[in-house]
Amino acid sequence: MSGSVTVRVPAKVNVQLAVGAARPDGFHDLANVFLAVGLYDEVTVTPADELRITCSGPDADQVPLDRTNLAARAAIALAGRHGIEPDVHIHIAKDIPVAGGMAGGSADGAGALLACDALWGTGASREELLAICAELGSDVPFSLVGGAALGTGRGELLTPLEVGGTFHWVFAVADGGLSTPVVFREFDRLTEGTDVPLPEASPVLLDALRTGDTAALADALANDLQPAALSLRPSLADTLSAGTAAGALAALVSGSGPTTAFLAKDADSARAVAEALLASGTCRAARVAASPAAGATVVG
Ligand code: C5P
Numbered sequence: 001m002s003g004s005v006t007v008r009v010p011a012k013v014n015v016q017l018a019v020g021a022a023r024p025d026g027f028h029d030l031a032n033v034f035l036a037v038g039l040y041d042e043v044t045v046t047p048a049d050e051l052r053i054t055c056s057g058p059d060a061d062q063v064p065l066d067r068t069n070l071a072a073r074a075a076i077a078l079a080g081r082h083g084i085e086p087d088v089h090i091h092i093a094k095d096i097p098v099a100g101g102m103a104g105g106s107a108d109g110a111g112a113l114l115a116c117d118a119l120w121g122t123g124a125s126r127e128e129l130l131a132i133c134a135e136l137g138s139d140v141p142f143s144l145v146g147g148a149a150l151g152t153g154r155g156e157l158l159t160p161l162e163v164g165g166t167f168h169w170v171f172a173v174a175d176g177g178l179s180t181p182v183v184f185r186e187f188d189r190l191t192e193g194t195d196v197p198l199p200e201a202s203p204v205l206l207d208a209l210r211t212g213d214t215a216a217l218a219d220a221l222a223n224d225l226q227p228a229a230l231s232l233r234p235s236l237a238d239t240l241s242a243g244t245a246a247g248a249l250a251a252l253v254s255g256s257g258p259t260t261a262f263l264a265k266d267a268d269s270a271r272a273v274a275e276a277l278l279a280s281g282t283c284r285a286a287r288v289a290a291s292p293a294a295g296a297t298v299v300g
Contacts, residue, residue, distance in 0.1 A: 004046035006300040007115040009107035010036040010146055010293040011096040012139070013169065013254050013261045015209070015217065018199035019224040022188050023154075027138070031199035032151035033161070033206070034142045036293040037169055041096050041104060043071060043111030044300075045119050048089040051075060057094035062177070070109030070136050075116045077132050082122050090115075097287075099177020101229075101255030103139040107296075110143035114296045130158075139255075146295025148209055150201050163292045165212020167263060168270040170248065172239050172283035174258035178229060183256035186228035199224075218249035218263045229257035236260060239282040246276030 012034050020029035053072055055063040067073065071090045079086035090112050096104035110133055117124050124132075133140035138155035148161040208216035230236055230253070239260045240251040247269055248262035260283070264270035267290070274286040 004044055005115045005118045005298060006042055006044040007111040007296050008040045008042050008299045009111040009143055009296045011039040011102040011104060011107060011289070012036050012142060013102065013291070014223060015221055016202055016205050017223045017225055017255065018201070019187060019196075020199045021191070021196040027154040028184060028187070029153065029199055030151060030155045031201045032155045033148070033201055033209070034151055035148045035163070035167070035209070035291045036142070036146040036295060037289040037291040038293040039096050039102070039171070039287060039289045041107045041111060042093040042299070043108055043115050044091045044093070045075070045088045045112060045115040046091070047119070048087055051086045051088060051090070053090045053092065055092040055094055059098045060094055062098040063092065063094060070105050070140065071112035073136055074109045074113040074132065077135060078113055078116050078120075078122060078124065081128070081132070082120070084120055084122070086116075088116060088119065097171070097173045097259050099179070100173060100259035101178065101253065101257045102171070102259050103143055103255070106137050106139040107143045109133065109136045109140045110296045114144065114298065118298055144296050147292045161206060162210045163212065164210050165214070167214060167217065167291045168265070168267050169289050169291060170243065170262040170264060170270050170274045170277060171254065171287045171289065172243065172260045172262070172277050173285040173287065174233070174236065174239070174260070175284050176258070178232060178256055178258045180256045183225055183228050183232065186232055187225055190227055190231060214263065214265060215249060221250045221252050221263065223252045225256050226253040229253045233258050235282070239277070242280035242282045243273055243277055246273045248273045
């Protein structure tokens with residue numbers, strides 16, 4: 001066992017996030033339309049004396065380097081199933097916003113899993129890799145497959161979706177993160193005493209994805225966690241308005257936030273919206289990315 005393996009993994013945006021009532025296990029049933037976007041983390045695994053994690057990138061100091069990191073948990077889970085010691089150095093080159101609602105941690109879990117599988121020659125089937133991903137977290141299976149998919153259950157049961165074109169996005173990165181469980185708890189608080197409908201994917205939205213119709217997708221974007229994210233972080237409303245004032249076709253909170261996502265008409269418009277968002281002072285950084293993007297891929 002020698003050398004190293006590098007895997008590139010995309011971020012995601014939820015173009016629809018329909019959230020049902022809390023289940024007895026505390027999770028929420030979802031109709032979660034995932035779209036992978038071209039912002040990537042790279043995960044490199046190298047044989048080592050013991051499991052350790054390092055991270056580079058502008059927000060590296062916010063990434064946990066212990067066994068709570070999904071990349072470490074992925075290596076341990078795969079090694080455990082195959083009677084191997086998880087003795088690898090995992091390096092994460094981080095470009096996806098941390099705790100931002102773009103599945104950056106999930107991306108690192110899926111990336112480490114695929115990289116360790118290649119390094120150790122485990123030969124795990126796609127089904128086994130997906131099962132381990134689902135154990136690691138609700139969004140991790142999608143980070144492995146990429147493209148676009150409808151996630152049901154708690155988000156881990158994936159049906160691949162067709163995408164008929166390229167969509168251009170701007171992502172406004174906020175200061176600090178939001179904790180996903182805290183945002184779901186705020187959703188529960190805000191919906192207490194109301195009849196929360198069963199989550200269902202919107203046929204109009206799925207059609208817009210399938211035909212690559214940006215204007216139709218803009219009209220159909222929806223995130224049931226947005227009121228909860230805005231309640232916890234009211235300043236996000238200013239970021240959303242700054243992006244639409246700058247010409248974005250639509251704006252929404254990405255997943256549980258606090259990253260906000262803006263759908264633009266084309267690549268030029270996306271660049272203009274990103275500049276205006278930065279100039280507005282309502283975000284820390286603005287990133288341009290296109291979708292769909294491929295899932296976790298071995299690149300070296
Ligand atoms: O699955 P994952 O570990 O990413 O979920 C993090 C937290 O988000 C869960 O502990 C739960 O509080 C919340 N969650 C939820 N319903 C989902 C997915 C996540 O309530 N479908």
